[in-house]
Structures are given as C-alpha cells and as structure tokens.
Amino acid sequence: MRQISILGCGWLGLPLAKALLINGFSVKGSTTSEGKLSTLKSLSIDPFLIALNSKNITGAIEDFLNGSETLVIDIPPQLRGKNAETSTSNEKVFVEKIKTLIPYLEKSTIENVLFVSSTSVYGEINGKISEETVPKPDTESGKQLLEAESLLQNNLNFKSTILRFGGLIGEDRNPIKFLAGKQNLENPETPINFIHQDDSVGIILKIIASGSWNEIYNGVSPFHPERETYYTQKATELALPLPQFDHSKPSTGKLVLSDKVENVLGYSFIKTNL
Template sequence: MAERILIAGCGDLGERVARLLLARGGEVYALRRNPPRGDDGIHWLSADLASPETLTVLPEGITRLIFTPAPDARQADVYRAVFLDGLRNVFDALDTRSLQRMLFVSSSAVYGEHSGEWVDEATMPAPLSFNGRILREAELALSAYPVDSIVLRLAGLYGPGRLQLIDRLRAGQVSAPRHPRHWANRIHVDDAAAAIVHLLMLHDHQAVYLGTDDTPLPMDVLYDDLAALIGAPKVPDGPSPTGIGSKRLSNARLKASGFRFRWPDARMGYAALLDKPLPSA
C-alpha cells in the first residue's frame, strides 16, 4: 500500500518535503490556512491547527504524519496555539488507526547557553526564550501519544527565499561578537526537507535528531565570509544575540543514520544561491 502522508502546517519547508514525497510515489495531504490553487499533485487542505472545528477535513488512512507549523508571529500565545494546542487538535481530529509514524519538527532553540561547547541529542534541553520553552513542552506532550514518533531539532534555516541575512549585510545592518565569539549553526532548507523524508521512512531510528550541517562557525567568521562573497565590508563587533546561546551542534547521529548533506557548509550553500564563487582564503 502506498504511503498516505499528512503534512500539518505546510509552509515553505513543508512544500519542499511534499515534493520529495511525491517523487517517491506517496499520496501527500498538506494542511494550511490559505493553501495555493492549482494542481501540483499535493492534496491541499484548508484548515487552522489552532481551530479544531476546521480539522474535520483530515482524511482517513494517514500512515505518516509530519508536524511542521510555521507561526505567523513571534509571540508566545501564537506559538502555544500552534505547537501545543495544534498538536492536540490534530491528534483529536485524526483517525490514527493506520498511523505508523509521526515526525515533529522542533528547533535547536530548546538548548541553552553552552559557551561554544559541542551539543548533541543527549544534551539536556534548557531553553532561554519562549519559543524554545514552548517547543520543549510540545516535545514532551508528543511523548505521551501512543505513536512511533521522531523529533527533529533544526538549526537556523537558509535557502531560496531565506536571504534576509544577505540583504542586511548589503545594507550594513549586521554586527557580530568577536570577543568572545558566538557560534552559529545552519542547515540549508533543502537538506532539512531531505532529512525529514529520510527520518520519516527510516526503519531503525532514535527518538531525537539534530538537523544541522557539518560546519558550525563563529558568527563573525560566517558573516565576514558572506560579506566577502557579496563585496560588503567585514561586519563590526557587536553584542551576542539574545535568547539562543552559543553552542556547536553535532549532526553525528543524523549522519550515522545514513543521511548525507548536499550543503555541508553554509558558505557553500550561500555561494550557490547567489551564483558566486567562494572567495579564496
């Protein structure tokens, strides 16, 4: 029987996942408040995760569920409505008799301050900001549901349509801490989508994975290299960002599962997006 997959909260990342699943022959249902029009092979569902009365559109026979909502505002009440209430609403509305696995897309924001040390799946979560705290609550809530589940904690996404950092570098609106340095972790959105599909279908799996590329970098190094890529000056010294903590994320568990990155270094990924060669060291 072909997989029947539901993507609950299907934004840009979810659409990339959907296209990969369609290429594998899956039957893909994608939930969004305002779905696009047109026949792209995806079965679009118009519903709101935070409004249970709209979720009567969920189909029967779903075998795999991906929960990857994208809140439209960085506010605690919005995050809670989407990630906590939304998770409960989906499970209340979904016929789970055929459900074999769920993948919950979380964030490395569940970790705290580690002063540049390495962090992996065994590191105790200690979120510094409301988004990390709510995502951690949702992870724990998921563990109470009787379903085989995986949590994927993603680092900062970049990729097509996600070039705000480049725009800010061009405009001279970026600074970076140099003393002490603050570590940055990234993953290309296409690698993130591929990792979701990989884990969704993985036979033997762990409960939690970190989704990050091979190359954590001091923020000043990443920003200076990207500035050189676009011909902008080095960024000035500035304060560390608040609420995310300095840490180096390890992707060893994800790679040990057989996953391979197309873009193991964000500088390579940005260069390809901008169609520019990396400046020589």
C-alpha cells in the same frame, strides 16, 4: 500507494511534499491560505485548508489525516513579530494547538508523527550539544516547542520522532540579509548552526524511508565556521555591506552536533559548505 499528510506546506513543507511525490508517495498538504490551495492542487498535492487554534481546528482535519500512516507537523510557533499569536491570558497558544490536534491523531490512521522542532529548545548552553544534552530553553518559543515535543513523545497511540533543526537557510533565505551593515554584533567567534533546505528535506525523507521512529535528531549541518567569518564571506558574495562585530567581550554559544544523523540515521549531507 503510500500516503503522507503534511501539516503546514510552507517554506519547508512544500519542497518536502514535492520530494515525497517524486519518491512515490501520495501527499495531503495543509495550508492556512485559501489562495494557496490551487497551487498545491496544481502540484498534485491533495489540498486542505486547515487552521489549528488553541480551542478548536477549522477545516476537514479528519479527512486530512485518514488514509495516511505518517504525519509531518511543520507549523512553527508564531510568538513574535506582526503576525504573532497572542492570548489575553497566560495560555500557551502553541502547546494548546498541539493538545487540540492530538485527539484527532488518536482516532485516525496515523501511526507515525514527525515533529519539526528547533535547536532553540537547548537554550543558550555553551559548548557542544548532542541529543543527550538536557534542553534548557530560555525563549518562549523554545519552551513551548519542548512541551509540544513531550506531549507527542509521551502519547502511546502513535510513534513520534522529533527533528530539531538549526537555522534554516536556502537560496532565498540567509540571515546575512538582515545583518548586513549592522554594527556591534555580539559573539563573533561563536560557530554557526545552520542547515540548508535541501538537507532538511533529505533528512525527513531518510527518517521516513528507514522507519526511524521514537527518536530525537538534531538537524544541523556539520559546517560550523565562526559567525564573523561566515557572515563576512556571505556579505562579500552578495555584494552587501559588511557586518561589524564587537570583540570587547568573550564569545559564547553552542555548537550543535549532527553525529547521530550521520552515524545512526546514515544520512550524508548534500550541502557541506553553506
């Protein structure tokens, strides 16, 4: 039986693990929450309590990796909010975590790494964005993600594919819940760059099934209505207060293309209307 390890069985990693089990894989899954171990085990996921730190890793990381050919890394940087990872120095906490992990990968059975990244690595470039666009991150998380991408891609001990997702949405997750009723929102005409949870899982499955390694893919739905149009419609559907947009300044922003996912990887999107 083929075995895959998923570092981070959270909002995306858990449904991915379930889908991999359905597709005949055995799955090792990690969590930083001891209370979640029983949940993983009940789903037939081999559970591991693992936490990456900038100086070390707690948990049985060797056992988690060994026996698996592929590792999915889905641990986004936590650099903002009440649970933000902070440092007393100028240390790049997320980058240091990946640096700490890499020696364990080099000594393990892992041959392929799929790193879940973000379109935030492109920064606020205006216009159409493809995988050929040179990233210019302008946020700390974007900068650290891009550096982590390079660390993995430049390591010759394993093959790495980078998957840059747009805004992740699902049945229980949509930005309108935070924007409802807000005033003076900027960029009403800027296109959205979202992807549904189902398609996020589907693209990862397709990469693994086709062995598409040493690649970079943008994971964004080819559904790009303007922000005002989309959020107004979503607020109406959910009976939420309508957001109000500021039209006094020209809209700026990027449109992230998913042509490579469709034409090279051969993936067909499930959710064509978000």
